[in-house]
Amino acid sequence: MIRGAIILCGGQSSRMGTDKALLPFGEETLLERTVRLVSISVAPQHIVVVAAAEQPLPPLPVEVQIVRDQQPYAGPLAALIEGMQALNSAVPAAFVTGCDAPLLESSVIDLLFDELGDSSAVVPQDAERLYPLTAVYKTNILAEAKLQLAAGRHSLHGLLEQVEIKRIPLETLRKFDPSLASFENLNTLADYEAAISRANTRN
Numbered sequence: 001m002i003r004g005a006i007i008l009c010g011g012q013s014s015r016m017g018t019d020k021a022l023l024p025f026g027e028e029t030l031l032e033r034t035v036r037l038v039s040i041s042v043a044p045q046h047i048v049v050v051a052a053a054e055q056p057l058p059p060l061p062v063e064v065q066i067v068r069d070q071q072p073y074a075g076p077l078a079a080l081i082e083g084m085q086a087l088n089s090a091v092p093a094a095f096v097t098g099c100d101a102p103l104l105e106s107s108v109i110d111l112l113f114d115e116l117g118d119s120s121a122v123v124p125q126d127a128e129r130l131y132p133l134t135a136v137y138k139t140n141i142l143a144e145a146k147l148q149l150a151a152g153r154h155s156l157h158g159l160l161e162q163v164e165i166k167r168i169p170l171e172t173l174r175k176f177d178p179s180l181a182s183f184e185n186l187n188t189l190a191d192y193e194a195a196i197s198r199a200n201t202r203n
């Protein structure tokens with residue numbers, strides 16, 4: 001199966017207070033790092049970055065496709081639709097993440113693709129919640145995604161309620177990522193600082 005990936009990076013970053021995509025992380029920005037980690041599992045020519053219209057972006061590999069939101073701040077579902085429309089039509093499924101996943105493990109991405117089978121999406125879950133921004137989606141759910149958006153729903157959770165998904169217990173993924181750091185999105189400055197120190201401890 002040809003794997004795709006969609007990296008959403010055009011949110012408002014309101015809790016962080018500054019554009020997350022451009023935050024430094026080691027010698028890279030968060031977006032560069034996320035693209036590099038995703039490209040261990042997905043060929044760069046099948047990676048789509050979905051950014052806001054005027055958003056400045058760091059230099060990315062030339063093969064990576066950049067698309068711009070049609071509507072400002074329409075949310076992750078609208079951005080997912082933009083990304084799916086931009087993917088090569090031969091790509092049946094895409095890993096979806098935000099730009100704020102600097103501790104992603106490629107073995108987690110690989111496992112999510114491996115579990116897809118007949119499901120429309122493979123989504124990690126713990127007792128409290130689903131993790132729709134570290135998940136794999138079949139591209140044939142595009143029509144359903146558009147219906148949801150047209151009905152005024154903007155969240156990925158709403159889409160996942162309408163399709164058949166495979167839920168992967170987060171604990172199962174500890175085998176591949178013992179600290180489960182792949183699932184920590186960075187919303188606040190405190191999250192960002194904690195991720196930097198965790199990355200430094202690992203190195």
Ligand SMILES: Nc1nc2c(ncn2[C@@H]2O[C@H](COP(=O)(O)OP(=O)(O)OP(=O)(O)O)[C@@H](O)[C@H]2O)c(=O)[nH]1
Nearest residue numbers: 009010011012013014015050073074075079098099
């Ligand atoms: N392209 C695009 N990406 C989005 C949009 N909304 C959210 N995202 C991305 O989706 C991921 C999750 O977004 P949220 O955590 O809901 O929002 P955020 O902008 O990151 O942060 P807050 O404003 O603090 O909620 C982040 O990587 C965002 O950049 C959007 O309208 N367009």
